[in-house]
Amino acid sequence: MSDPGAARASLAAALEEAAAAGDLARARELIAAGALLTPDALCFAIVSGVNDLVETLLSGGVDANAPDRRGIAPIFFACAAGHPALPAFLADPDHTDIRAAGWPAHSPGFGHGEIVWTLVAHGAAVSARHAPDARRTASGTTALMVAAAFGHVAALDVLIARGANPRDTDYAGRNARDWAERFGQKPAMERLRQFARK
Numbered sequence: 001m002s003d004p005g006a007a008r009a010s011l012a013a014a015l016e017e018a019a020a021a022g023d024l025a026r027a028r029e030l031i032a033a034g035a036l037l038t039p040d041a042l043c044f045a046i047v048s049g050v051n052d053l054v055e056t057l058l059s060g061g062v063d064a065n066a067p068d069r070r071g072i073a074p075i076f077f078a079c080a081a082g083h084p085a086l087p088a089f090l091a092d093p094d095h096t097d098i099r100a101a102g103w104p105a106h107s108p109g110f111g112h113g114e115i116v117w118t119l120v121a122h123g124a125a126v127s128a129r130h131a132p133d134a135r136r137t138a139s140g141t142t143a144l145m146v147a148a149a150f151g152h153v154a155a156l157d158v159l160i161a162r163g164a165n166p167r168d169t170d171y172a173g174r175n176a177r178d179w180a181e182r183f184g185q186k187p188a189m190e191r192l193r194q195f196a197r198k
Helices: 004-021 024-032 039-048 051-059 074-079 086-091 110-121 143-149 153-161 176-182 186-197
Strands: none
Touching: 004 024, 004 039, 024 051, 039 051, 039 074, 039 110, 051 110, 074 086, 074 110, 074 143, 074 153, 086 143, 110 153, 143 153, 143 176, 143 186, 153 186, 176 186
């Protein structure tokens, strides 16, 4: 006799792999077979940049605000456009240089802008904050700050259009424009300057 829980867990792991690969067809097969839809699968799909896959998981019931196993909400992955430095940056933004040679060259793709819209349409919090475990009571990094630091201008536009405040500050008093400036994200700096004038 087989263990249904183990089979479902195995399907969930396979779904996470399919999501990481951006394989929509395989993900749909696994969902039809009863795979558990997890926040990790959603975050992997966001990183892959396949909006239809993200939509499929959200429509299947994954919470747009549920964090992955590292405690990172999906909106942050979308605002960083899937950059592999995101977890390190959120864990220690003061000491993580996302431009360092150890990180591959990365720029937001068109799909990542669509994904931010999709997440927000499914209830993702545009003013979400992430605070490392050691600073849970402090004002943490906002999704807007992540978009600015990683140079994701489309995400800035969506978040601000939906109510994110570019003047919000983190635990060290930095706002989104400060983060864009720190990482030399000139288009993001200019966009935030335009919003600051309004």
